[in-house]
Amino acid sequence: MNATLAWTPVCRLDRLEPDRGVAALVDGVQVALFRTADGLFAIDNQDPVSGAYVLSRGIVGSRGEVPTVASPLHKQVYDLRTGHCLDLPGVAVARHAVRCRDGLVEVRLRQED
Amino acid sequence: MNGDLVVIGNGMVGQRFVDALRARDPHGRWRVTVLAEEGRPAYDRVRLSAFFDGVDADALNLHTPHDGVRLRLGEPATAIDRDRRVVSTATAEHRYDALVLATGSYPFVPPVPGADLPGVFVYRTLDDLAAIREYARGRRVGAVIGGGLLGLEAANALRLLGLSTDVVEFAPRLMPVQVDPAGGAMLRRYVEELGVRTHLGVATTAIRPGPDGAVAALELSDGGAVDAELVVVAAGIRPRDELARAAGLPLGPRGGVLVDATCRSADERIWAVGECAAVDGTCHGLVAPGYATAEVVADRLVGGAATFPGADTATKLKLLGVDVASFGDAHGVTPGCLDVTFTDPATRVYAKLVLSDDASTLLGGVLVGDASAYPTLRASVGGPLPAAPLALLAPDGGGADAGALPASAQVCSCNAVTRGDVDAAIAGGCADVPALKACTRAGTSCGSCVPMLKQLLDAAGVAQSTALCEHFDVSRRELFDIVRVRGIRTFSRLVAEHGRGRGCDICKPVVASILASLGAGHVLDGERASLQDTNDHFLANLQRDGSYSVVPRIPGGEITPEKLIVIGEVARDFQLYTKITGGQRIDLFGARVEQLPQIWRRLVDAGFESGHAYGKALRTVKSCVGETWCRYGVQDSVGLAVALELRYRGLRAPHKIKSAVSGCARECAEARSKDFGVIATETGWNLYVGGNGGFRPRHADLFATDLSTEALIPLIDRFLMYYIRTADRLQRTAAWIEAMDGGLDHLRAVIVDDSLGLCADLDAAMARHVGSYSDEWRDVLNDPERLRRFTSFVNAPDVPDPSITFALERGQPVPARGGMVTARDERGGREREPAEAGRRRQPVTLGLPEVRR
Numbered sequence A: 001m002n003a004t005l006a007w008t009p010v011c012r013l014d015r016l017e018p019d020r021g022v023a024a025l026v027d028g029v030q031v032a033l034f035r036t037a038d039g040l041f042a043i044d045n046q047d048p049v050s051g052a053y054v055l056s057r058g059i060v061g062s063r064g065e066v067p068t069v070a071s072p073l074h075k076q077v078y079d080l081r082t083g084h085c086l087d088l089p090g091v092a093v094a095r096h097a098v099r100c101r102d103g104l105v106e107v108r109l110r111q112e113d
Numbered sequence B: 001m002n003g004d005l006v007v008i009g010n011g012m013v014g015q016r017f018v019d020a021l022r023a024r025d026p027h028g029r030w031r032v033t034v035l036a037e038e039g040r041p042a043y044d045r046v047r048l049s050a051f052f053d054g055v056d057a058d059a060l061n062l063h064t065p066h067d068g069v070r071l072r073l074g075e076p077a078t079a080i081d082r083d084r085r086v087v088s089t090a091t092a093e094h095r096y097d098a099l100v101l102a103t104g105s106y107p108f109v110p111p112v113p114g115a116d117l118p119g120v121f122v123y124r125t126l127d128d129l130a131a132i133r134e135y136a137r138g139r140r141v142g143a144v145i146g147g148g149l150l151g152l153e154a155a156n157a158l159r160l161l162g163l164s165t166d167v168v169e170f171a172p173r174l175m176p177v178q179v180d181p182a183g184g185a186m187l188r189r190y191v192e193e194l195g196v197r198t199h200l201g202v203a204t205t206a207i208r209p210g211p212d213g214a215v216a217a218l219e220l221s222d223g224g225a226v227d228a229e230l231v232v233v234a235a236g237i238r239p240r241d242e243l244a245r246a247a248g249l250p251l252g253p254r255g256g257v258l259v260d261a262t263c264r265s266a267d268e269r270i271w272a273v274g275e276c277a278a279v280d281g282t283c284h285g286l287v288a289p290g291y292a293t294a295e296v297v298a299d300r301l302v303g304g305a306a307t308f309p310g311a312d313t314a315t316k317l318k319l320l321g322v323d324v325a326s327f328g329d330a331h332g333v334t335p336g337c338l339d340v341t342f343t344d345p346a347t348r349v350y351a352k353l354v355l356s357d358d359a360s361t362l363l364g365g366v367l368v369g370d371a372s373a374y375p376t377l378r379a380s381v382g383g384p385l386p387a388a389p390l391a392l393l394a395p396d397g398g399g400a401d402a403g404a405l406p407a408s409a410q411v412c413s414c415n416a417v418t419r420g421d422v423d424a425a426i427a428g429g430c431a432d433v434p435a436l437k438a439c440t441r442a443g444t445s446c447g448s449c450v451p452m453l454k455q456l457l458d459a460a461g462v463a464q465s466t467a468l469c470e471h472f473d474v475s476r477r478e479l480f481d482i483v484r485v486r487g488i489r490t491f492s493r494l495v496a497e498h499g500r501g502r503g504c505d506i507c508k509p510v511v512a513s514i515l516a517s518l519g520a521g522h523v524l525d526g527e528r529a530s531l532q533d534t535n536d537h538f539l540a541n542l543q544r545d546g547s548y549s550v551v552p553r554i555p556g557g558e559i560t561p562e563k564l565i566v567i568g569e570v571a572r573d574f575q576l577y578t579k580i581t582g583g584q585r586i587d588l589f590g591a592r593v594e595q596l597p598q599i600w601r602r603l604v605d606a607g608f609e610s611g612h613a614y615g616k617a618l619r620t621v622k623s624c625v626g627e628t629w630c631r632y633g634v635q636d637s638v639g640l641a642v643a644l645e646l647r648y649r650g651l652r653a654p655h656k657i658k659s660a661v662s663g664c665a666r667e668c669a670e671a672r673s674k675d676f677g678v679i680a681t682e683t684g685w686n687l688y689v690g691g692n693g694g695f696r697p698r699h700a701d702l703f704a705t706d707l708s709t710e711a712l713i714p715l716i717d718r719f720l721m722y723y724i725r726t727a728d729r730l731q732r733t734a735a736w737i738e739a740m741d742g743g744l745d746h747l748r749a750v751i752v753d754d755s756l757g758l759c760a761d762l763d764a765a766m767a768r769h770v771g772s773y774s775d776e777w778r779d780v781l782n783d784p785e786r787l788r789r790f791t792s793f794v795n796a797p798d799v800p801d802p803s804i805t806f807a808l809e810r811g812q813p814v815p816a817r818g819g820m821v822t823a824r825d826e827r828g829g830r831e832r833e834p835a836e837a838g839r840r841r842q843p844v845t846l847g848l849p850e851v852r853r
């Protein structure tokens, strides 16, 4: 698959509510974007366990020092920084690069592994 | 030994005897005939009073039919002819090779004038209780003669029937057999606080009729009098030995069929079991020793050598909500014994331990007000004390630590589980009380040993935390109080001041729910939007494919044709799968987030509002059609259901709340499976609480009877508000009541008698809720800020989520299956089958029968 190397502007930063995700469509890929006190995070929107595209609707929080999101379907918790599932060993969700430029949030799809 | 066996009496012990014999005599060498005086087979007399809690006669049944056993109901024995070996009844003669007397006891009625007046009852059989209930209708004052165990049970029954109640006891204290004077005094304080007046140390000298010839008052030996339109006599029991006496068998010094330790009478073919037997001269008025006699005789009749093991008279009961326990040598009659007592008027706890003369061995004791130490203490009788006496008695001192018990001590007496059994289960991986219950059955009957199970978990080093999650060390209940008392209105302040970290999917929705219960405004306002689970966040229910379902409120299940048509049109226009729910309303499935506001616009315009199917909140108040149409209905059940649903709509709670109203006792609305259920009576409503369907079904308990609508509402208000304040996260009312110290009686004390002084507060909280309700969906539609979150993609709001696709099943759209895995493969992600693929979905491939037109 072809990793997009370009940054795609997605929305203004103020469109992201703190601690609540949104979904974005970047080159046909559904990305879940989060804005937390630790910064911006972007992961795949697809819940790897159920296959449904819902991770952007999960509850954001922390486990220990790790910033997390919980799948809204069956509550598995993921590390927002690495995409690793903290409850199911071996399960992970793809992450993407995200940054904020001039008040605009930009995403760059990342090829994992 | 074999032949014809006749059993007289089919009570608790008679039945146990037949069961025990059949278990030991599989080839049916004994042909058994049971003669029963009562019209119904054996039932659980110990739980007789549950009848007034709404438990019906069937639920008390103890009878199981056996091959080779004939049960002749309503055919009492009238005589025993020992020479001919024949028992006669009014209609037949029954020959016997062996005869077992299991005739129980009769209630002793003191020979006072007026004891036979209409309105005077005894308290022994289901028929007695049914008659009492019938007679109590429309009457206001009652009295009980006798302040023992039975008398107090009867007093509570009268209270439940709505009668104001007096208890007259000849002894100078209540429950003289089980408790000592100081314990009796403590018990009296409790009982009087419940509004039951006691008259101690006085005899009833006469029962006086009123002008209608029915009972109207009691006259007392101190010259006083007590008004009473209904009287229950519970002045003790006497063994039913009349048949034995007439047959010339020797009796015990205080009556009862005299038998030896093998339970055989002076006639080698005649045995006696249960309360009618005077074993070595002593009659036992409890069921456990009765069961022991049944086992002895069953064993003897198949050639065994069992003897009566002696009686354990230990008792623990909850009478009118008060824990009372007495065990071993409770009255301290062992020569030289020592007493250690503890009285705390503040917490109203009294306890006494009886110790051997060297203070090393526990002989017995009495506990009133707090019987939490009972299981440990009872298990320690005859052995060394598990801790210093005062540590054992101090309430909540944790002194009666089960950790000090030997492995052989019986932890759960109901299910004969020892400490060793519990420890083994813990070693085998049981890490909490529910696991221990499932694995050992300990704690599953009366529940009194549950505290000890916790202690044993502690003793084994298994931590039992009440912390909500890693971010808060307190329980939901404590968190609720913190938020309420401190007036905190944001999660960030709460976690900064009383927790740590950033929160999680456990604590955030809990706090959101607490804030909502306290009336903090719209669930999507400000920071609170980030706390909500996706269901509350989109005000709809997330489905397996990422789409949502929509459930408009249909109060009481009542709906006009116009509104039905609107639902049909909306479903058709948005192509939503449509289904009638189990909650008497209509669910529309398969909506995408961006469609939700459009769908709700149409629904709100037609007069619908949110049904809160997504919230931990009131769901539905189901109704039956009731008196309006039904030929049996006695009240307007639909009207009440609608009113209740509108009153409590939107009320956020620790878990969902369901209710129902039935128009008569046929109960078509299934109100007794609801968190609160209402069933119509001729004169008003009966309120039930704590029912549950779902994972662990539970019938609701009868809470109050024959209420007017005005009296009903405040009780439900307080019930719900108290639940909201004190329950655990995701704890339905059923589990909440079961876990409550003091159970239903405590609940009644709090919300009926205002024992905690909370009622005004609870009432005000509910008034605030009712007054401030507004429809969440209407509020969203009117606010562009709130509407903004209902978009598919932040950068492509016009593109519908391409992953949501449908197939047709029985003419309706359903989630298409299988597409998601491929979608992932194409993008080159790691190949992983979604976990659901491992599940075996059973194809339903049966052809649908055609409907002929």
Ligand code: SRM
Binding pocket: B541, B542, B543, B549, B550, B551, B579, B580, B581, B582, B583, B584, B585, B586, B587, B613, B619, B620, B656, B658, B673, B674, B691, B692, B693, B694, B695, B696, B732
């Ligand atoms: C739609 C419906 C099934 C149906 O097609 O009939 C349904 C659907 C769901 N039920 Fe239910 N329950 C529905 C009636 C019931 C009933 C019957 C009733 O209410 O009369 C029960 C048993 C009664 C009870 O609750 O005591 C019931 C017991 C449960 C339980 C188990 C609760 C328990 O205490 O054990 C759950 C799980 C939970 O809440 O944790 C549950 C959870 C759910 C959830 C919310 C599961 C979820 O989280 O996705 C389902 C999604 C609803 C949706 O998407 O709209 N549902 N569920 C019914 C909606 C009724 C309504 O109009 O609101």
Ligand SMILES: Cc1cc2nc3c(=O)[nH]c(=O)nc-3n(C[C@H](O)[C@H](O)[C@H](O)COP(=O)(O)OP(=O)(O)OC[C@H]3O[C@@H](n4cnc5c(N)ncnc54)[C@H](O)[C@@H]3O)c2cc1C
Binding pocket: B008, B009, B010, B011, B012, B013, B014, B015, B035, B036, B037, B038, B045, B046, B047, B048, B049, B075, B076, B077, B078, B102, B103, B104, B105, B123, B124, B125, B150, B153, B240, B243, B273, B274, B275, B276, B284, B285, B286, B287, B288, B290, B317
């Ligand atoms: C309200 C109440 C609460 C109680 N609570 C407790 C408690 O908490 N703990 C406890 O241990 N015990 C309790 N008891 C006592 C317990 O119920 C009795 O110990 C137990 O029922 C005795 O069993 P039994 O078979 O000997 O007598 P019963 O259960 O009384 O059965 C005797 C049966 O024999 C029948 N009978 C009598 N004469 C004849 C005849 N001539 N022909 C045919 N049938 C005949 C009677 O009609 C009756 O059905 C309570 C009793 C009551 C009434």
Ligand code: SF4
Binding pocket: B624, B625, B626, B627, B630, B631, B632, B633, B634, B637, B662, B663, B664, B665, B666, B667, B668, B669
């Ligand atoms: S519960 Fe009673 S009133 Fe209601 S429908 Fe059934 S029979 Fe009729």
Ligand code: FES
Binding pocket: B411, B412, B413, B414, B415, B442, B443, B444, B445, B446, B447, B448, B449, B450
């Ligand atoms: S002692 Fe009754 S359940 Fe354990």
